[in-house]
Amino acid sequence: MKAPLLTIEDARVxxxxxxxxxxxDGVDVAIGAGEVVGLVGESGCGKSVTAMSTLxxxxxxxxxxxxxxxxxxxxxxxxxxxxAELRGRDLAMVFQDPGTSLNPVxxxxxxxxxxLRVVEERGSRGSRARAAVxxxxxxxxxxxxxxxxxxxxELSGGMRQRVLIAMALACRPRLLIADEPTTALDATVQxxxxxxxxxxxTTEEMAILFISHDLALVGEFCERLYVMYxxxxxxxxxxxxxxxxxxxxYTAALVECLSTMSAGAPRLRTVPGAVPALGDLPAxxxxxxxxxxxxxxxxxxxxxxxxxGDATSACLRLEEITLLKSETDAEEAS
Amino acid sequence: MTRKQADEDDxxxxxxxxxxxxxxxxxxxxxxxxxxxxxxxVAAGATVGLVGESGSGKTTFGRIxxxxxxxxxxxxELPGDPGGxxxxxxxxxxxxxxxxxxxxxxxxxxLPVAESIAEPLLARGLSAARNDVMSLIERVGLPGAxxxxxxxxxxxxxxxxxxxxxxxxxxxxxxxxxEPVSALDLSIQAQVLNLLKDLQEEFGTAxxxxxxxxxxVRFFCADLxxxxxxxVVERGATEAVLRDPRHPYTEALASAAPSFSFGxxxxxxxxxxxxxRPENPPTGCAFHTRCHRRIxxxxxxxxxxxxxxxxxxxxxxxxxxxxxxxxxxxxxxx
Amino acid sequence: xxxxxxxxxxxxxxxxxxxxxxxxxxxxxxVTSRIAWSxxxxxxxxxxxxxxxxxxxxxxxxxxxxxxxxxxxHWLGTDNLGRDQLSRLLYxxxxxxxxxxxxxxxxxLFGIPLGAVAGYARGFLNTAIARxxxxxxxxxxxxxALALIAALxxxxxxxxxxxxxxxxxxxxxxxxSVVMRIREEPYVDSAxxxxxxxxxxxxxxxxxxxxxxxxxxxxxxxxxxxxSEAGLSxxxxxxxxxxxxxxxxxxxxxxxxxxxxxxxxxxxxxxxxLVIALLFAGDSIRDAVDPRRTR
Numbered sequence: 001m002k003a004p005l006l007t008i009e010d011a012r013v014x015x016x017x018x019x020x021x022x023x024x025d026g027v028d029v030a031i032g033a034g035e036v037v038g039l040v041g042e043s044g045c046g047k048s049v050t051a052m053s054t055l056x057x058x059x060x061x062x063x064x065x066x067x068x069x070x071x072x073x074x075x076x077x078x079x080x081x082x083x084a085e086l087r088g089r090d091l092a093m094v095f096q097d098p099g100t101s102l103n104p105v106x107x108x109x110x111x112x113x114x115x116l117r118v119v120e121e122r123g124s125r126g127s128r129a130r131a132a133v134x135x136x137x138x139x140x141x142x143x144x145x146x147x148x149x150x151x152x153x154e155l156s157g158g159m160r161q162r163v164l165i166a167m168a169l170a171c172r173p174r175l176l177i178a179d180e181p182t183t184a185l186d187a188t189v190q191x192x193x194x195x196x197x198x199x200x201x202t203t204e205e206m207a208i209l210f211i212s213h214d215l216a217l218v219g220e221f222c223e224r225l226y227v228m229y230x231x232x233x234x235x236x237x238x239x240x241x242x243x244x245x246x247x248x249x250y251t252a253a254l255v256e257c258l259s260t261m262s263a264g265a266p267r268l269r270t271v272p273g274a275v276p277a278l279g280d281l282p283a284x285x286x287x288x289x290x291x292x293x294x295x296x297x298x299x300x301x302x303x304x305x306x307x308x309g310d311a312t313s314a315c316l317r318l319e320e321i322t323l324l325k326s327e328t329d330a331e332e333a334s
Numbered sequence: 335m336t337r338k339q340a341d342e343d344d345x346x347x348x349x350x351x352x353x354x355x356x357x358x359x360x361x362x363x364x365x366x367x368x369x370x371x372x373x374x375x376v377a378a379g380a381t382v383g384l385v386g387e388s389g390s391g392k393t394t395f396g397r398i399x400x401x402x403x404x405x406x407x408x409x410x411e412l413p414g415d416p417g418g419x420x421x422x423x424x425x426x427x428x429x430x431x432x433x434x435x436x437x438x439x440x441x442x443x444x445l446p447v448a449e450s451i452a453e454p455l456l457a458r459g460l461s462a463a464r465n466d467v468m469s470l471i472e473r474v475g476l477p478g479a480x481x482x483x484x485x486x487x488x489x490x491x492x493x494x495x496x497x498x499x500x501x502x503x504x505x506x507x508x509x510x511x512x513e514p515v516s517a518l519d520l521s522i523q524a525q526v527l528n529l530l531k532d533l534q535e536e537f538g539t540a541x542x543x544x545x546x547x548x549x550x551v552r553f554f555c556a557d558l559x560x561x562x563x564x565x566v567v568e569r570g571a572t573e574a575v576l577r578d579p580r581h582p583y584t585e586a587l588a589s590a591a592p593s594f595s596f597g598x599x600x601x602x603x604x605x606x607x608x609x610x611r612p613e614n615p616p617t618g619c620a621f622h623t624r625c626h627r628r629i630x631x632x633x634x635x636x637x638x639x640x641x642x643x644x645x646x647x648x649x650x651x652x653x654x655x656x657x658x659x660x661x662x663x664x665x666x667x668x
Numbered sequence: 669x670x671x672x673x674x675x676x677x678x679x680x681x682x683x684x685x686x687x688x689x690x691x692x693x694x695x696x697x698x699v700t701s702r703i704a705w706s707x708x709x710x711x712x713x714x715x716x717x718x719x720x721x722x723x724x725x726x727x728x729x730x731x732x733x734x735x736x737x738x739x740x741x742h743w744l745g746t747d748n749l750g751r752d753q754l755s756r757l758l759y760x761x762x763x764x765x766x767x768x769x770x771x772x773x774x775x776x777l778f779g780i781p782l783g784a785v786a787g788y789a790r791g792f793l794n795t796a797i798a799r800x801x802x803x804x805x806x807x808x809x810x811x812x813a814l815a816l817i818a819a820l821x822x823x824x825x826x827x828x829x830x831x832x833x834x835x836x837x838x839x840x841x842x843x844x845s846v847v848m849r850i851r852e853e854p855y856v857d858s859a860x861x862x863x864x865x866x867x868x869x870x871x872x873x874x875x876x877x878x879x880x881x882x883x884x885x886x887x888x889x890x891x892x893x894x895x896s897e898a899g900l901s902x903x904x905x906x907x908x909x910x911x912x913x914x915x916x917x918x919x920x921x922x923x924x925x926x927x928x929x930x931x932x933x934x935x936x937x938x939x940x941x942l943v944i945a946l947l948f949a950g951d952s953i954r955d956a957v958d959p960r961r962t963r
Contacts, residue, residue, distance in 0.1 A: 042519035042520065042521065042522075043490075043519055142607070156608040156609070156611075157388070158608050159608060186387035186388055186546065186609060187387065187546060187548075187587060187590040187591050188387060188586060188587065188590045188605045188609070188624075189387075189608065189609070190590065191589075191590035191602055191603075191604050191605070192604055192605070195602070195604050213519060213520065214592065215520065216592035217592040219592070220592050220602075253521065254520060254521065257520050257521055257523075257524045258520070258549070260524070260553075261524070261549035261550065261552065261553050262549050262552065264552045264553060264572075264573065265553070267528055267531075268524035268527055268528050268553060269524060270521060270524040270525045270528060271521035271524075272525075274489055274491065274522070275519075397857075400857075400861045401860070401861060402857055402860060402861065430861065431861060431862070432857070432858065432861045434854040434857070434858065435854075436854060439853055439854045439855065440854035440855055440857075440858055441855055441858075442855045442859075442872075442873050442877070443855075443877070443959045444876050444877060444959040450855075453859060453862055453864065454862035454863070457859075457862045457863040457864045457865075458862075458863060484959055486959070497858075500858070500862075504862075
């Protein structure tokens with residue numbers, strides 16, 4: 001793995017004033033320069049909260065702790081002022097809903113210009129307008145000078161998302177955090193945006209932290225992957241390793257869910273039960289109540305992340321269980 | 335009603351022919367052609383999928399089928415409305431139910447879920463005794479204790495199960511499911527889809543499943559209609575259509591969908607441009623502005639005819655020349 | 669005018685963590701609410717018990733003892749006709765509250781169905797009722813009140829009619845706009861698909877879900893009714909002598925304020941306290957009718 005550009009160390013987020021409600025419970029993430037890393041999990045796993053904590057954007061009802069290291073600088077996640085330095089400069093973020101992320105009464109070119117004004121203190125309005133058009137062009141917007149004068153409501157969802165990406169690029173960030181950037185978009189438009197992001201990662205030498213609940217999308221797009229469950233990372237590693245040979249029952253279950261859906265099997269593989277509520281976490285391994293491989297020790301001990309093949313997994317029974325039936329087994333079964 | 339018509343009523347859950355729907359724009363500036371001549375049939379007890387992106391008109395079609403809006407033209411026959419005019423004043427088709435995309439907002443937030451489930455029974459004059467409601471709740475895999483809870487106390491997956499219980503309570507001949515699992519996490523999607531499939535098989539209900547997710551329709555639907563800008567561009571048996579698409583749009587859609595092509599080698603087809611707006615449909619073939627297989631002027635000027643395919647039909651000029659042409663497929667499917 | 673929910677801490681957490689929001693606090697939560705409700709309860713109690721606790725009949729004159737300052741016999745003194753102010757205040761409070769209550773009830777009775785039907789209907793019916801409501805709003809309410817009272821003669825009944833006529837269009841308009849939003853909700857669509865009759869849909873699904881907004885509006889209307897009645901009585905059009913109302917007492921008190929300022933201050937202060945308490949209590953009602961509160 002390349003030397004990390006950015007690491008998040010021991011990120012923890014709890015509900016302010018309620019010590020036993022923990023949204024993120026000790027997450028470590030490392031991202032290399034120009035690397036595309038995925039962060040997946042279902043609702044309530046804490047992936048968005050983790051991302052927001054790196055930018056200091058959490059509401060006062062959540063208290064983060066932990067360290068963020070960028071190059072040779074380090075920042076305390078609990079200090080939003082310190083993180084504000086990074087926000088809009090080294091780190092940029094693109095959110096899920098392009099519809100509500102843009103000011104509806106301002107032309108998009110001016111909005112990009114506003115970002116530029118913060119980033120480059122000097123410069124005239126004219127030079128910013130030109131830079132905005134260039135940015136729009138770089139994100140593949142057709143007729144960028146016309147679009148620059150348009151209002152958000154005149155643009156489609158895909159175009160708006162491109163505008164947001166352009167605004168993020170304006171900062172020349174070293175890391176772009178994309179939180180479910182394509183969830184609100186159509187499939188064909190999603191394909192375009194993903195292709196754009198992939199392209200930008202190479203041409204701009206920009207790392208991307210891609211947050212999604214869509215395992216398949218992350219599987220196609222990212223080089224490495226972190227899987228989160230109930231506030232913790234349960235598995236991480238190179239995408240091919242994690243998805244083709246998962247070493248954690250949760251990952252395996254999700255992968256199987258997906259395969260049964262695309263294989264047109266007569267019945268879908270499911271994970272029984274539901275994600276535990278914040279204050280209601282079970283003792284021992286958090287996934288144990290829903291895990292088909294759980295034994296007594298799983299309900300008692302807290303698993304730590306350990307190497308597992310090319311990946312790393314937090315499962316107590318790592319060595320003992322085999323996950324994911326082989327291809328032939330799956331075909332025979334369906 | 336002739337004998338033939340009576341027979342047809344029994345074997346068809348839905349029959350739409352040349353269905354059109356035009357919305358007038360609020361400011362009087364023009365018209366939105368949401369549906370431009372749709373022919374669609376759902377046999378009794380069949381599972382049919384309707385896929386498309388935003389602007390395709392699939393939601394509008396679903397609403398017309400459920401009796402929530404009237405078509406502007408064409409014919410739609412539903413159980414309980416053999417007249418086919420799609421207009422029924424006070425009478426409503428008594429045998430159609432609907433499941434909505436957002437599980438929480440499809441239930442009245444003030445009512446305990448048992449009352450929401452009982453409502454269609456009461457409206458039809460059927461027994462809605464506590465026992466009946468409880469057995470429905472059990473049938474959808476929920477604990478009896480939730481009967482007196484309100485939607486905000488349940489998870490998204492639980493709310494959708496309640497919505498399903500409500501839909502099947504009256505044993506309808508047809509259920510319109512509009513994106514029933516899009517708002518849910520993957521593992522919960524699988525649970526809900528399995529449930530829906532079980533119930534469909536048990537009660538022999540016809541289901542029209544509207545979705546943008548090809549994996550979902552592949553699992554659930556035997557037949558598939560692909561909608562683009564208010565017209566059916568391809569239809570046929572789901573497996574055949576997705577494995578071997580006979581329309582460039584279907585091909586692109588299948589290629590763009592990550593869950594569908596998960597685990598397989600694909601070359602992603604990335605369409606140029608945004609989905610066109612229904613306010614301003616392109617001339618000729620509606621897809622010509624983005625088609626990666628556009629053959630020439632004919633695509634821009636002439637609307638393509640419907641050509642037969644192995645299990646259905648497709649509207650594409652490419653099929654015009656030979657009796658059973660082969661669209662060179664770039665997908666390698668299992 | 670819909671009431672957007674405040675972003676409470678629990679909702680922020682819910683958004684961040686995807687868990688359903690925690691139940692809100694009960695209606696009597698918050699110190700201000702508690703004080704407000706206590707004050708209201710006290711005033712209502714006093715008004716109800718007026719016949720029992722008033723030391724003197726409110727109309728009893730004692731021309732030997734006019735403008736008496738507060739004393740053991742007359743806690744709030746006497747007015748220009750020697751009538752005991754405390755008794756008149758109690759009866760006046762009773763009259764004002766009764767008028768405001770009847771007005772609010774009438775406004776709710778007519779305004780909610782009118783607004784609901786207008787909002788739920790589409791096309792011509794919706795627009796027609798909306799314009800009708802607008803006509804009502806276009807007339808200055810005080811002028812309308814004056815005209816109605818001139819036609820019907822002054823007194824309690826006509827005051828109620830005049831005030832109700834003035835405020836009904838306002839409530840109907842608010843209800844209409846909330847209903848127009850609610851009718852697009854999927855649960856309304858679901859009821860329609862199930863074949864539920866539109867009137868039943870309105871009664872069972874739509875109107876109850878407007879309660880959050882309507883209840884706040886109704887407390888505002890109650891407060892406005894108190895003030896408007898005081899205004900009408902002040903100009904002599906509302907409650908007539910010898911009956912007392914807060915407004916008429918304020919009027920005569922103002923006239924004689926040089927002789928005994930308390931004559932104006934007492935009713936004026938009562939009006940102020942009553943209205944302020946109503947406004948604070950109104951806020952907490954909205955939280956109370958929120959279905960997300962666990963019962």
